[in-house]
Amino acid sequence: MKNATDAMNVSLAREILTFLTELQNVHGESNAVPKPVAVKGERFMRSEAYVAIENYLSSNSSKQAKRLKADMLRNNQSLSVSMDEHEEVGDEYKRVKVWWAFGKNVSKQPTFSFHPVADEKRYYKLTFHKKNRDLIMDDYLSYVLKEGNAIKIRNRQRKLYTNNGAQWSHVVFEHPASFETLAMEPAKKEEIIEDLVTFSKGEEFYSRIGRAWKRGYLLYGPPGTGKSTMIAAMANLLNYDIYDLELTAVKDNTELRRLLIETSSKSIIVIEDIDCSRDLTGQRKKKPDKEVDNIGGDEKKKAMSMLAREEQDASTSKVTLSGLLNFIDGLWSACGGERLIVFTTNHVHKLDPALIRRGRMDKHVELSYCGYESFKILAKNYLRIDSHHLFPTIQKLLDEIQMTPADVAENLMPKTASADATSSIQDLVATLQSVKQEAEQIEVGQ
Numbered sequence: 001m002k003n004a005t006d007a008m009n010v011s012l013a014r015e016i017l018t019f020l021t022e023l024q025n026v027h028g029e030s031n032a033v034p035k036p037v038a039v040k041g042e043r044f045m046r047s048e049a050y051v052a053i054e055n056y057l058s059s060n061s062s063k064q065a066k067r068l069k070a071d072m073l074r075n076n077q078s079l080s081v082s083m084d085e086h087e088e089v090g091d092e093y094k095r096v097k098v099w100w101a102f103g104k105n106v107s108k109q110p111t112f113s114f115h116p117v118a119d120e121k122r123y124y125k126l127t128f129h130k131k132n133r134d135l136i137m138d139d140y141l142s143y144v145l146k147e148g149n150a151i152k153i154r155n156r157q158r159k160l161y162t163n164n165g166a167q168w169s170h171v172v173f174e175h176p177a178s179f180e181t182l183a184m185e186p187a188k189k190e191e192i193i194e195d196l197v198t199f200s201k202g203e204e205f206y207s208r209i210g211r212a213w214k215r216g217y218l219l220y221g222p223p224g225t226g227k228s229t230m231i232a233a234m235a236n237l238l239n240y241d242i243y244d245l246e247l248t249a250v251k252d253n254t255e256l257r258r259l260l261i262e263t264s265s266k267s268i269i270v271i272e273d274i275d276c277s278r279d280l281t282g283q284r285k286k287k288p289d290k291e292v293d294n295i296g297g298d299e300k301k302k303a304m305s306m307l308a309r310e311e312q313d314a315s316t317s318k319v320t321l322s323g324l325l326n327f328i329d330g331l332w333s334a335c336g337g338e339r340l341i342v343f344t345t346n347h348v349h350k351l352d353p354a355l356i357r358r359g360r361m362d363k364h365v366e367l368s369y370c371g372y373e374s375f376k377i378l379a380k381n382y383l384r385i386d387s388h389h390l391f392p393t394i395q396k397l398l399d400e401i402q403m404t405p406a407d408v409a410e411n412l413m414p415k416t417a418s419a420d421a422t423s424s425i426q427d428l429v430a431t432l433q434s435v436k437q438e439a440e441q442i443e444v445g446q
């Protein structure tokens with residue numbers, strides 16, 4: 001019989017998948033599906049064919065392979081590897097060959113019990129040379145379990161949790177953002193990716209130094225510079241869930257503790273706009289009295305009653321960010337697992353330095369106005385171009401004025417069905433020029 005891996009190519013992979021899907025539609029997920037699969041005159045063991053397709057597609061970046069992968073995802077047709085009874089699959093570990101076989105023991109003696117007992121026991125038999133016993137028992141089996149868990153995590157559906165008071169509810173997280181499409185200076189981006197990957201592999205390190213396996217990120221910058229987009233890219237890079245924690249909905253520290261304990265490992269806990277809702281020293285934000293004094297009539301009444309309400313809230317609610325950071329270490333050391341905590345703010349200078357000192361927020365990342373390098377990434381994402389004769393004009397304008405990546409991206413969006421890259425670039429140049437003129441007029445007026 002042919003080795004499936006040697007013979008694999010895109011069209012064969014597609015044929016085999018279609019063939020197996022059709023068979024399974026007829027027979028269900030059962031062993032009634034014929035063991036060797038015959039496609040285009042080649043015969044393969046079923047499980048081998050799946051493994052070969054998976055290996056082939058993960059190492060092949062051709063357009064056809066990408067299309068096949070996309071088709072499979074669209075049809076929710078992930079590869080599932082299964083073995084038939086007495087089928088054998090070979091594996092190699094550190095140049096040692098092993099063979100896995102799947103088998104079943106069916107109980108022959110009828111038993112009588114008030115509790116139903118499974119009458120068949122399934123098992124995997126592992127065969128290897130006895131001289132390799134230590135390597136297999138000490139090393140290989142834990143490697144297989146670790147890989148199995150990693151595959152399970154890679155294939156799981158990720159979730160976006162939000163809290164309604166002390167309860168988490170979730171939806172499936174499907175944000176397409178990635179670091180590849182995030183508009184940011186390439187060197188800075190690389191540094192962040194490196195930091196995240198190092199963190200995610202740091203289990204041994206954190207346990208050796210006796211600290212909770214957590215890392216704090218502070219993302220700051222004006223609205224529309226990509227803070228939320230970056231959080232989605234982080235989650236996609238590391239395959240983590242996101243817990244979007246709405247602190248204002250949490251009554252007290254007991255509720256907050258419960259919410260944090262319920263977060264799972266491999267997750268990002270996000271608190272957005274930390275400067276907005278709660279005063280970080282524990283008191284509510286308050287409009288300066290002067291500001292209230294300057295407004296009159298109904299407006300003033302409204303502002304005064306809002307202040308009174310806020311002050312009342314502050315006395316009943318004891319949740320503070322510094323409190324949260326103080327007990328987070330203790331809690332998570334006890335829970336185990338890895339967690340990122342991300343704060344975002346538009347006004348970093350308003351934050352209490354004690355709250356964001358290193359150790360609490362380990363990495364401070366500024367997301368800023370769109371520079372030329374960031375623009376090139378957006379042009380590639382939105383228009384699929386790497387160069388254009390108007391690029392130097394854009395570079396000059398971006399050096400002179402401040403525009404957020406969100407605004408640049410908006411200008412690059414096609415406005416009509418017939419719009420092309422040139423018309424989008426021209427739109428952007430026109431907008432940048434008018435922003436520049438406005439800024440100059442304001443300067444002259446001052």
Ligand SMILES: Nc1ncnc2c1ncn2[C@@H]1O[C@H](COP(=O)(O)OP(=O)(O)OP(=O)(O)O)[C@@H](O)[C@H]1O
Pocket residue numbers: 181182183184221222223224225226227228229230346367405406407409
């Ligand atoms: N750096 C960026 N790279 C790619 N796209 C971006 C970037 N910044 C902004 N965008 C685009 O602009 C939109 C708004 O960005 P995003 O919500 O991430 O900004 P933000 O900094 O979180 O804003 P806010 O402070 O208002 O929450 C995104 O949907 C994205 O399409």
